[in-house]
Amino acid sequence: MLGGFDVFVVPMNSCISRIVRCLPVAVSLLCVGQLEAAEKIKALIVDGQNNHQVWPKSTVMMKQYLEETGQYEVIVERVRFLWNSGREKEWLPRAGARRGEEKNDPIADPDFSPDFSKYAVVVSNFGWNAAGWPESTRKNFEKYMADGGALVVVHAANNSWPEWPEFNKMIGLGGWGNRSDKDGPYVYINDKGEVVRDPQPGPCGKHGPQNEFVVTIRDEEHPITKGLPDFWMHSKDECYSHLRGPADNLTVLATACDTPELQKVGRHEPILMVIQYGKGRVFHTTLGHDTDAFEGVGFIETFLRGTEWAATGKVTRPIPKNFPTAEKPLAQKFEYKEKSQPAK
Numbered sequence: 001m002l003g004g005f006d007v008f009v010v011p012m013n014s015c016i017s018r019i020v021r022c023l024p025v026a027v028s029l030l031c032v033g034q035l036e037a038a039e040k041i042k043a044l045i046v047d048g049q050n051n052h053q054v055w056p057k058s059t060v061m062m063k064q065y066l067e068e069t070g071q072y073e074v075i076v077e078r079v080r081f082l083w084n085s086g087r088e089k090e091w092l093p094r095a096g097a098r099r100g101e102e103k104n105d106p107i108a109d110p111d112f113s114p115d116f117s118k119y120a121v122v123v124s125n126f127g128w129n130a131a132g133w134p135e136s137t138r139k140n141f142e143k144y145m146a147d148g149g150a151l152v153v154v155h156a157a158n159n160s161w162p163e164w165p166e167f168n169k170m171i172g173l174g175g176w177g178n179r180s181d182k183d184g185p186y187v188y189i190n191d192k193g194e195v196v197r198d199p200q201p202g203p204c205g206k207h208g209p210q211n212e213f214v215v216t217i218r219d220e221e222h223p224i225t226k227g228l229p230d231f232w233m234h235s236k237d238e239c240y241s242h243l244r245g246p247a248d249n250l251t252v253l254a255t256a257c258d259t260p261e262l263q264k265v266g267r268h269e270p271i272l273m274v275i276q277y278g279k280g281r282v283f284h285t286t287l288g289h290d291t292d293a294f295e296g297v298g299f300i301e302t303f304l305r306g307t308e309w310a311a312t313g314k315v316t317r318p319i320p321k322n323f324p325t326a327e328k329p330l331a332q333k334f335e336y337k338e339k340s341q342p343a344k
């Protein structure tokens, strides 16, 4: 029995001594881990209903782009009733959000109520015709933004919720959803580089066929665009035009021309914008129609720079060595990683 006892005790002792020896290392690793987690920017992506079928995939793409910088901890919150998730349904579980139920129409989720206050920035991947959020959620979001929150609006996220006045102020300019001159002027840049606010009546939101198009930087000093080439070719995408909205405290950072007809009349559409809403910062990109656009290096870089600026007021990213030129777009094929780690 004694031998048995010894056999029992010795490993226990060695195990305990190993734990004791390792404890300082384990504690310090734990501390580093906690420190890193504490220093990460907490980002929330909200989605679930979008007329763009890419949405389940583009949420995962944006999540991974952010995580690969090593700067972010990203959570996805999804409404319960999904719309248009079929084409990319295999991507749904990869967001790490709740499962949701696909419906034929966008149906409001009465329980959708993220705690926005936990996040430094909220990215909207909702789109046209998304059902409205509960009134209490809208009020919480308005307060979060007015108190210094941050919002990133991607492509059709500027189509959502035309009936929500404070949201229209946050996005500055919107498209479709029966928006019209009642919602604000058209805003574009003319051939002289002047910002035009045109109140004439007319529909809101247009775009020509998907195409590669040149992006022109209009503000070379803003942290988001500082250092980017003045002209660069974006990957195949839609170029939104004829957006309108309150456009208060809105700065146009970059423009592009949609169709040749609009080019002839010298109409340059805002495609990258920032908006001040109370103490909150908004980065608004109209880019991001489908996978091609989300794989464009120009999209990825401006999305990352815009999100960091919205979250922190600064941009610490260096300009990548490989960036599209004025003549040639540059794409980065998306490769999903089971668990996104910071890029080496």
Ligand SMILES: [Zn+2]
Residues within 6 Å of the ligand: 052, 155, 156, 238, 288, 289
């Ligand atoms: Zn689109």
